[in-house]
Each structure stands twice: as structure tokens, then as C-alpha cells.
Amino acid sequence: MVKQKIVVIGNGMVGHHFLEQLANRPEREMFDIVVFCAEPRPAYDRVHLSEYFSGRTADDLAMGKIAQYREWGYDLRLNDAAINIDRAAKSVTAASGANETYDHLILATGSYPFVPPIPGHEHEKCFVYRTLEDLDKIQAAAKNGQVGVVVGGGLLGLEAANALKKLGLEAHVVEFAPGLMSVQLDEGGSKLLREKIEELGVTVHTSTATELIEEVAGGRLRMQFKGEAELATDLIVFSAGIRPEDSLAKSAGIELGERGGIVVDNHCRTSDPNIFAIGECALYDNRIFGLVAPGYSMARTVVSLLCGEAAEFNGADMSTKLKLLGVEVGSIGDAHGRAEDSAAITFVDEQSGVYKRMITDRAGKKLRGAVLVGDTSDYDTLLQYHLNDMDLPDHPEQLILPALDGAAPALGADALPDTATICSCHNVSKGDIVGAVQGGCCSLGDVKGATKASTGCGGCSALLKNVVDAELAALGMEVNTDLCPHFPYTRQEIFHMVQVEEIKTFDELLHKHGSGKGCEICKPTAASIFASLWNEHIHKKPHVGLQDTNDTFMANMQKNGTYSVVPRIAGGEITPDKLIVLGQVAKKYDLYTKITGGQRIDLFGARLEELPEIWRELTDAGFETGHAYGKSLRTVKSCVGSTWCRFGVQDSVGMALAVENRYKGLRSPHKIKMAVSGCTRECAEAQSKDIGVIATENGWNLYVCGNGGMRPRHADLFATDLDDVTLIRYIDRILMFYVRTADKLQRTSVWLENLEGGLEYLREVVIEDKLGISEELERQMGNVVGTYQCEWKTAINDPEMLKRFRQFVNTDVKDEKIVFVEERKQRRPATREEIVEIAEPA
Amino acid sequence: MSKVAITRAEWRQVCQRSDLVAESGVCALLGDRQIALFFLPQQEPQLYAIDNWDPIAQAGVIGRGLVAEIDGELTVASPLYKQHYRLSDGQCLEEADIQLAVYPVAFEGDDVLIRLDQ
Numbered sequence: 001m002v003k004q005k006i007v008v009i010g011n012g013m014v015g016h017h018f019l020e021q022l023a024n025r026p027e028r029e030m031f032d033i034v035v036f037c038a039e040p041r042p043a044y045d046r047v048h049l050s051e052y053f054s055g056r057t058a059d060d061l062a063m064g065k066i067a068q069y070r071e072w073g074y075d076l077r078l079n080d081a082a083i084n085i086d087r088a089a090k091s092v093t094a095a096s097g098a099n100e101t102y103d104h105l106i107l108a109t110g111s112y113p114f115v116p117p118i119p120g121h122e123h124e125k126c127f128v129y130r131t132l133e134d135l136d137k138i139q140a141a142a143k144n145g146q147v148g149v150v151v152g153g154g155l156l157g158l159e160a161a162n163a164l165k166k167l168g169l170e171a172h173v174v175e176f177a178p179g180l181m182s183v184q185l186d187e188g189g190s191k192l193l194r195e196k197i198e199e200l201g202v203t204v205h206t207s208t209a210t211e212l213i214e215e216v217a218g219g220r221l222r223m224q225f226k227g228e229a230e231l232a233t234d235l236i237v238f239s240a241g242i243r244p245e246d247s248l249a250k251s252a253g254i255e256l257g258e259r260g261g262i263v264v265d266n267h268c269r270t271s272d273p274n275i276f277a278i279g280e281c282a283l284y285d286n287r288i289f290g291l292v293a294p295g296y297s298m299a300r301t302v303v304s305l306l307c308g309e310a311a312e313f314n315g316a317d318m319s320t321k322l323k324l325l326g327v328e329v330g331s332i333g334d335a336h337g338r339a340e341d342s343a344a345i346t347f348v349d350e351q352s353g354v355y356k357r358m359i360t361d362r363a364g365k366k367l368r369g370a371v372l373v374g375d376t377s378d379y380d381t382l383l384q385y386h387l388n389d390m391d392l393p394d395h396p397e398q399l400i401l402p403a404l405d406g407a408a409p410a411l412g413a414d415a416l417p418d419t420a421t422i423c424s425c426h427n428v429s430k431g432d433i434v435g436a437v438q439g440g441c442c443s444l445g446d447v448k449g450a451t452k453a454s455t456g457c458g459g460c461s462a463l464l465k466n467v468v469d470a471e472l473a474a475l476g477m478e479v480n481t482d483l484c485p486h487f488p489y490t491r492q493e494i495f496h497m498v499q500v501e502e503i504k505t506f507d508e509l510l511h512k513h514g515s516g517k518g519c520e521i522c523k524p525t526a527a528s529i530f531a532s533l534w535n536e537h538i539h540k541k542p543h544v545g546l547q548d549t550n551d552t553f554m555a556n557m558q559k560n561g562t563y564s565v566v567p568r569i570a571g572g573e574i575t576p577d578k579l580i581v582l583g584q585v586a587k588k589y590d591l592y593t594k595i596t597g598g599q600r601i602d603l604f605g606a607r608l609e610e611l612p613e614i615w616r617e618l619t620d621a622g623f624e625t626g627h628a629y630g631k632s633l634r635t636v637k638s639c640v641g642s643t644w645c646r647f648g649v650q651d652s653v654g655m656a657l658a659v660e661n662r663y664k665g666l667r668s669p670h671k672i673k674m675a676v677s678g679c680t681r682e683c684a685e686a687q688s689k690d691i692g693v694i695a696t697e698n699g700w701n702l703y704v705c706g707n708g709g710m711r712p713r714h715a716d717l718f719a720t721d722l723d724d725v726t727l728i729r730y731i732d733r734i735l736m737f738y739v740r741t742a743d744k745l746q747r748t749s750v751w752l753e754n755l756e757g758g759l760e761y762l763r764e765v766v767i768e769d770k771l772g773i774s775e776e777l778e779r780q781m782g783n784v785v786g787t788y789q790c791e792w793k794t795a796i797n798d799p800e801m802l803k804r805f806r807q808f809v810n811t812d813v814k815d816e817k818i819v820f821v822e823e824r825k826q827r828r829p830a831t832r833e834e835i836v837e838i839a840e841p842a
Numbered sequence: 843m844s845k846v847a848i849t850r851a852e853w854r855q856v857c858q859r860s861d862l863v864a865e866s867g868v869c870a871l872l873g874d875r876q877i878a879l880f881f882l883p884q885q886e887p888q889l890y891a892i893d894n895w896d897p898i899a900q901a902g903v904i905g906r907g908l909v910a911e912i913d914g915e916l917t918v919a920s921p922l923y924k925q926h927y928r929l930s931d932g933q934c935l936e937e938a939d940i941q942l943a944v945y946p947v948a949f950e951g952d953d954v955l956i957r958l959d960q
Contacts, residue, residue, distance in 0.1 A: 486911070517885070519910035520919040545865025549906045549921035552866070557921055561901035608906075808871040809861040815876070817895070817902050832900060 006306070007092050007102040008035045009082040009248065014279030014295035015108030016043030016064045021300055023072040027307040033074045034100050036092065038081035039131060042066060047292055050163040052135050055694075055701040055720040057680060061132070085252035087272055104274060104306060107249060107262060108299075111242035111280035111290070116151070120213030125221055125235045129160040138237060142167040145234025149173075149223065151210060152240035153180040158324045160239045161202050165325070172203045172231065174223070176240075179206060184320060184331035188346065189371040192355040196327045196374065205231075244281045244288055257283040266312045267305055268298050276302045285315055293424050294318070300427070317387060321372075321379045330376040333386050334359055334369035342368060345397045349374075356400040358382065365391050370400075380463045388420050413463075413470035422467060423460045428453040430467055437471040444468055445753050454758075461758055483744060484521040487514045491525060491669065491744045498529050505530075505542040524548050525744045528631055531667035532739045533780070535787040537794055539801045550629035553805065554791055555611055560818055560829035563611060564604040565591070566628035567618050568664060571638045571656035571676075572599025581621040589614055592826045598635030598673065600626060605827060607814065609807045615792045624790040627664065631745070633672045636660035637685065641678030641695070650695030652678030655724070659693070662728065665788045666735065666781075669742040669751075673708075687715045690748040691731055696720065700727045704734060704762070707749040716752070716759045719767065729778065733766045736777035852957065859952040867918065869894050869905035872958065877945060878905030878918070879954065880929060885916065890929040891947035891956050896920045897940060904942070 008015055019035065022028055042064030052061065069076045077094065084093040091101045113128035115121055127138050129150075142148060148164035150157045153175030164171040173180070179190030180197070194204050205225075212224040213236065223231045244261040255263045255271035261283025268276045268284075279295035280288060289295060294316030304311035319332040337344055337359040345364075347356045356378065359369040367385040372378065378400055385392060385399075393399070418431035428451045436450045447468050448454055454461045481490045489497070494513070503509045506526050510518055518526075527546035531538060538551055550556050555563035567582070582601055586593045589610055591603035606614055615625075628634060636659050639645065641652030656676040666672070675686035676693040685708075686692030692703035698721040706715025719730060742751040755761060764770040795801045807815050819835050820827040830838065856870045862881035870877050876894035894902045899922035907918040910926060912935060917926035926935040932942030946957040 485913075516914070517909075517911035517916065519912065520908040520924070521910075523908060523910075541864075544863060545909060548908060549903075552906065557903065557906070559899070559901065559922065561899075561903045561906075561922075803861070804863060804868075807869065808876070809857040809868045809879070810870045810872075813871065815902055816874075817876075 003032045004030060004103040005032045005034070005101065006104045006106060007100050008033065008106040008108060009092065010108035010110055010245075010279075010281075011035055011037035011039070011043045011064060011076070011078075012108060012110045012279065013043055013046060013063065013292055014110070014299050015106070017296045018106060018108060018278060018299035018303060019064070019069070019072070019074060021303045022306070023074075025303070025307055028072075031306070034102075035069075035074055035076045036080055036082040036094050037076065037078050039133075040079045041132075042069065042076060042078065044132065046130070049129070049132075049135065050159050050166070051717070052132065053139070053163050053166040055696060055717060058132055060717075082248060085248060085254075085275075087252055087254075087275070090274060102274070104276065106302065107270070107275060107277040107281055108279050109245040109248060109277075109281045111244050111288075113238060114241045114243045115238045116210075116240055118210050118213055120215075120221075121238070123213060123215060123221065123236075126213065127235065127237050129156060129163070129237050129239050135163070138163070138235065139167060141235045142169055146170055147172065147231075147233045148235050148237065149231065149233045150237045150239055152238065153177070153204065153206065154183060154239065154241065155181055155320075155322070155324070156242075157239035158197070160237045161197075162325045164237065165200075165202065169234070170203075171201070172205065172233070173197075174205045174208050174210060174225075174231075176209050177206065180204065181329070181331075184335055184371075185329070185373065186336050186357060186371050188348065188357060189329075189331075189335075189355050189373045192348075192353060192373045193324070193327060193329060196353055197325055200325050200327075202325065205229075242280060242288075242290055244283065246281055249275075249277070249281070257286060261288050264298075264313075266314055268302050268313055278302055284313065287315070289316055289318070291316075291318060291320065297427070319383055319386070321376050321383075328372070328374060328376040330370070330372035330379040330382075332370040332379070332383055333367070335371045337369065339368055345400065347397075347400050349402075358396065358400055360392065360396060364396055367392055367396075372400075380460060384416055384420055384463070388417055390415065413467040416467070422464055423451075423453040426452040433464065433467050434471050437468060437475065441468075442472060443754070445750055448753060462756055465756060481743075483525060484519055486510065486516045486518050486522050489513065491529075492741050494525070495529050495532075495740055498526075499533055504534060504536075506546050507542065520548070521744065524551070524631075527551070528667045528669065532784065535665075535667075535784050537789065537791060539791070539795060539798075539804070544804075553608065553611060554625060554629055554795065555606065556629050558604060558829070561608075561815070562604070562818060562829070563606045563608065564602050564628070565606055565611070565614055565618075566596065566600055566602050566626040567623035568626040568660070569600040569635075570660040570664070571636055571653050573638075573653055573657065578621060578623070581618070581623070585614060585617050588617075590820075590827060592828060596635075599637050600635060602628070605820065605829075607807065607818065609805055609812075609814075612796050612802050612805050616796050619790065619793045619796065624664070625792040630667060631670050632665065632667050633660070633663045633674070635673060637673075637675040637689070639676075639678050639681075639683035641676075645678060647681060648678035648695065649697055650678055650700065652676045652684065652693075652695055655693060655695075655700070655727075656684075658724075659691075659728075659731065662785055663731075663735065665791075666739070666784050668735070668739050670745050670747045672735070672748070688712065689715060691734070693727065699723050702727060702730055704759075705748040705752040707747055711749070713749040718759070718763065730766055732781040733774055733777045734762070736781050737762070737765060737773075740777075853948075853955045854958065855950075856954045856956050859949065859954060862954065865909065867905040867907065867909070869902070870956075872956065875958075876902045876905075877956065878907075879947065879956075880905075880909060880918065882909065882916070889947045889949065889954070890916075891945040892918065892927065892929060892932055893942040893944075895942075896922060896925075897942075898925055898934075898937070899923055 044061040080094045080096045082092050082094050093099050113130050148169035149172045150160045151174050153173050161171045161173050180193050209226040216222045221233050246262050249262045262277040264277050264282045270277050278298035298313050301311045301313040321330040341362040342359050345358045354374040357371045370382045416430050420430045436447050441447045441450050454464045482488045523546040586603050592605050594602050596602050636656040638652045638656035642648030672690045674691040675684040675689045677684040677686045678695045688706045688708040692715045694701045700722045701720045702718045703715035704718045707713040819830040821830045864883050867878050867880045878892050878894040880890040894904045907921050910919045916929045932944045934940040948955050
């Protein structure tokens, strides 16, 4: 087969999306693919660019990985800008001199920032806000400065102002128009946004035209505005809009729009049928689409066409919802009510700082647009009415008014057509979700995994849950969230009942709220809840029969019925003397010894009756239980940190010790693993842990809800540059909130994925104290910390507890059925075949 | 303890009431037979004796399992692979062809007595 050749110019987000989509199709094999990229690195997430200043690294932001491209078989040419297109020869020449012919050429050249031609704009302290290199330059310039000015009060300008603020500068925004975000917001919304942003310490100058920029004494810049006003600053960032990067197309004689942009039809084809243009460089229907979602949509259209399928790009909705400097802003459709016969419904709450406005047709039946500032909780519902052209309810004002009974009228999932887009990040329709549920997904988490819905910005999670629940109900598969047949409640509900009614024993709980005699699901769950709340010894009389075998014997049962023993080695730090003790104990009891992944030492093969003796020796040497057997904190892994490492910026071992000693003994819905890294090199792999802490120059970045193992999940960045006290306070709150609300045996990763509102909601609960429970969470954690006891130390001093550790209640003989053989100079359980051989030697 | 070949039905004293753990299990050795004893003070009967050997896991661990009520019947969940064995007759609920031996067991004062038929 003769392959066709595709040349892609540009490797931004849209160019990457095109390549990613194509890679996942079998038709991929029909093409040879060359990619020219002017930047030194493959595509990265420009939407979240400002997070570069709050701890995310270039690696974190990366979308295209070089290794991934290699695996896909793409020929990626970094740092090599295409400089000429020869349409007659169907070839592209690059800066390096490389020349590639093409059958199909994809222009994904994106856009460049517009810099108004103000005299002085080329000064070395004037920047744009587009690439990681731009950000590096801004950061360097901000180092010794106090003031930073952004020219441009649009969406990107406010992002840039946020970045300047994060760099510690006094930030100003200078906008030529009378209001901020004038494209997306009407006057009222814009006014409120301004007030809120000024409250956060950003100075806003609107209706202000800059006439001159000049350097003054001390190397600072002076901005002269029209009229008398002026402003002194250390640097200026221009963010006054984008222009399509169409110069290559222009010199190749491809048709451009009057004010630039590569003209494309609804196949994204340019005036040359062999050349496509996608993303911000393309002009469709005389419009540039400066958002990532329409760009992705164009990319998918071209992939489909190249694969021989019918597809069209028919424009895109430019509605948007985002958080700017912490202020929620949403804009839908015709936000200004420019269409004829528009009527508006406006709700303003100056008390709480909320502005909502709906634009409808004269009859009040169709939603044409909306503006939301300060509260975007109605955005999803309004967007669905708008996108699907659905009839509004009889009293449409109900959609934006605060509901009197507390619950906003949610849009019934049944009302949505199958074509309704639920997740615009991954283009998942209601039909896709219904299909996934019918195909066997029966939880929110399953549907997310199967469709990727709500795994982008997460903004659609509430709506997604509605659709999933409705479809499950329609199939008669009402999701049973009961803990087990004995308790018709969720774990969260039981936790609440135990807490409020101060229930201390399983019998009482069963008597009050359950039925029957309990089972291996509800018993350990109840034991865990009692421990989280009241923290009594797990072997205290009423709790004895509730524990799993590992908790019962405070060791981990192995396949032949013997146990492994794991003493706590907090932070992985251990003295030579203690290491020697571990060796001596292991040798004395002939225990197979292995280093664990959590920086401790596991001793295998202890017989039941040997456990107390082993622990007597270990506690005498100062060891404590490691809770390797419990659904509780396991380890806090650490790198060696600033004490020894030349790269370390904080004492990661010290922090790991503090964290491990604080949370050891905390019983939780599932095991918890943590790590602390001393610098951004992340040698402790904190981003794969439930709680991950990474040192920064200014403190600690906190990552949450990561996981390794069977279902790896990269942890989410929760907060940045925290001091020690705040870090611990946040971890206290997060862990207790997890302990309270998670399902049985639910790790933090799955918990977060199922938490309505996701990471943002968790931040609201923990940082902003939205539920008003922070103090209580901290108090509960304080109680657990304050009542900590080493369970083993208590047990070996209690003859009643020790009785449990007899192999046989009527004799001291050993269990002869436990057979070991030697391998690599240590012993291990004999296999079944080996046992037969030993019993009946040949 | 000497190994006694048990060839006829007899009640034997195994241990004291205080050796048992309420709501849970312990293990006794009779001859070369390991027997798990469960003491459930709130149930009727209160005492259960069942083979300690888990034939699926190939380990003597049944006495260390959790007592679980499944569909109204008392069972013990094996600690290794979690199969349920009915305390009344030893039947494995997950594997129809696996059944553990069970033994008559009773209190006589504070003594725990067990009867082995073979």
C-alpha cells in the first residue's frame, strides 16, 4: 500500500488534538506524518498557562510527550519552523532547510498576541503572554519589581493579571473599553466583576488609552495615558487580543479574510483543496474561534474527513464558564442581547456579589444568552436550554433566582435530547452516556472511565450525575448504595448516625439502625467508624469480633496462614541500631525479610503464637506498630531533602516525620499513603499518593487523591506555597472529610472522582470552609491524634488480649501443617507439590 | 500432649469457657485434627465447632475468620479468600462440592466439650 503523507504545521493544543485523535484510529496506518513545530517542546496546555506560576511545571502542562509521538510513529521536528509552502510542488520548507512533500497539509499555526502600536511598546520590559518562554521572561523581570501592568482587560488579560499577582507584584489592568471582558459580559456583569477584582487588590483602569511608554530614572517604565494620568511600573504585559497566525498561508497565496485569518469552508478546507486550517488561524463564516473547544472540533472534523467519513464544522458555541482570580464568570450565547426583540431577566444581589442575567426572545420561550458573575451554578442548566433550543419553563426567572426551599430547579435529564453535549471538553453527548450505561457502566466512576466525560474541567459533573442516575433508574437498575443487607444506609449515613447519636458499639448500632446479625462488610466498616470517631483500642471487648483477621492479630496474614510484621519506620528514616534490631529479630525467628515500596521492612513467616514475643522485642527497641494490616495510614515516603541533597529546598524528611507521626493510627475507609518530596524533582513520587507534598522555594505544594497500583491516578494540585501550619491544617480537613464521606473501601482517588463538584468543591470545603465544618474536622482529627496509642504496646501488656495469640487453646504444640522451604538463603512457604514431596519422599 | 487414636464416639473436654472469645473464633487441636470453635453468646446455639482447615486456601485459618450472616444463616468467612462456610453444617456457600466437617459441641459448666464420631 502506498501511504499518503500528511504534513502538520504547528504543534499547539489543536495540532496536538488532531494528532492524538488520528493516532487512535486504525486508518492511522494509511498515513506517513511529519510535524513541524517552531517551539522547543511539544504541545502544552495553554489554557492553564498561569498555573506555571503556582507550582505546575512545564512537564505538568505538557500534552504531547516526545516518547508518545515516537510511539505513535510521528516524525516530530521541534525547534524547526515551517517557512515556506510551495503549493505547486506540494511541499513545505522549514527553517533548517528540510523539505517535505505532502498529500494533505494541515495548518495549525494558531495565533499571536496583538500588541497595540504604542510608542515604546518594544521596550525590553514589555512582554506578551503566550508561551512558557514568555512566562519565564516575565518571572525574571518581576524578581526585583513591585508593580506590573497588563494592557487588556479581556479574559486573557485578567489571567495575566492573576499571574502578576502570584509573582508578588502590585497588579494593574489597563483597558481601552469602558468595561472588563466586554466581549463576554454586559455592563452589569462587567461592573460587578470589576468590583470583585478590585477587592482582591488588582487596580483596574477602564476607558484608558495608553499613548506613550518610556523608560524613566531607575530603569522603571512610565505609561502616559490620554489626558493627564500616568502610571509608573516595572513591567508591562500586553494582552489585548489575538491575531491569527496566517503569514505562511498569505505568502503561499491562500485566501485570507479581510482582517486576516485563513478562510475555510465547513470541511476546514482552505482555498487550496489539499490544505486544511484548524484552530485559531482559521476563519470560518468570517469568525475566528479563540477557544480550545471549537479548535478541537475542527481537528476532529479533519481527522474524520481524512479517514473517509462525512463530517462538518458548522461553527461553535462560544459560551464559556471560568474562574478569574477566584471570581466565577459565565457567558452564554448572545450575552449583550444584540438580537432584535430580546428581553432580559436580571437578578442582582449586591449583598453577596451575584449578578445573573438571562436574555430571552420576546415571548420568554427561548434562551438566547446569559451572563453570570459571582455564581455560575446555573450555567450548565442555562447552557443546555440555549444549545438545544429547548422551550423555557413557564416562569423562566426561576432558573436564576435563588430557590426558596434551597434547591435550584435542576434541569431534568429526561428533557435533554440525545444529541445534547454534556461534556464539551471531551465532546460527550447525552447519547454517549446513555450508551455507556446501557453497555454496563453502573456508577458515575464507570461512566467517567468509559466516556472521559467530566474528566476535563469537571464543570459538567452535576449534570453528568443527573443523566447517569436518570438512565440507571430508567433501566430499573436503581443503584443500591446500601452498605450491606444488614444496614439500608450508605457508609456516610452510618458515620453520621454513629457520630450524632454517639454510638459506641456494634450491638447498639445494629439494634438501632440495622437488622440481622451483621457480616464481614458491616462489621469492619463499623469498627473503622468507631475507631475514626472514638479511637478505642481495636481489641477492646465489644470490638473484638468486628475486625478483619489482619486487624484482629495486628499483622498481615500470608497465603500459608502465617503473618508478616511491619514496624513503623516513619519517613523511611532509621538508625543503624534499630536496623540491627530488625536484623536480629528476623534472624531469631527466621523471618523472610524484604524492603517494601513504602520505605520500610517487612518480616514474613511469623507464626500466630510468635507475634507477641516478636513485638515485645520490637517495642523494647522503640519500634511502634506500622498499621500495615489496617485500613489506615500506611507510610509517608520521603526523599532525603535539603539536609543532604544539593537540590533540596525544604526538609522533606522532617516534614514526612511530622506528618507520619500525626496521622499514624488514623482509621479510614481504606488505606492511605503519603509522600513528601524536597524539591520539584519529586524523588518521593508524591504525585502518586493519596496525600502528596512537594517542597517549593516558598513552602509546600499539596497534591491530593493520587494513586499507584492497579488503577494509577495522577494526584491533583490542591494548593500551593503553603506554610507548615496551613499545610497540616488542610491535610487534617481533607482526611477527616474523606473519612466522613467516603464509601466503604473507597480510596481517595475514586472518592474524589465521585465527589460531586470534584476538586473545586473539595477546595471550597477545605479552604473556603463552604460547609462551615472546618473547625469540627480539625477537632475530630485532634482527638484521633491526642488518643493515639501503639496497639501492639498496649496488647503485649494485657494478658487478656494476649490470649488471642495462641495457635491452639488446648496445647502449646505448633501447627505442623505450616511447612517452609529455603530459597535464596531465606525461607518461604512450601508449594503444594513440595509439601507432598516432603510428606512422602520419593 | 500424647496423640490418641480416636476410634469411637466420645465427648471430650477441650478447653474452658474463658479460653473462648465472644463473637469470634479460636482453634483447638484434637489428635491431629484442628478444630475451630466459635462462641456467639447471643445466638442459639451459642457454640460451633468446625474444621479449621480451609481446603481452598490450603491453610489452617478458619478459626481466624469473621462471623457473617448471609441470607439469614450464620457463616464464617475464610480470612484468605473470603469464601463463606455455614457454621451449622460446614457447607461452602460459593462452592457446592466443598463442605467442612462440623462437630457436636457443648458447655458443661465452664468446660467446653466436643464429640468426635469417628
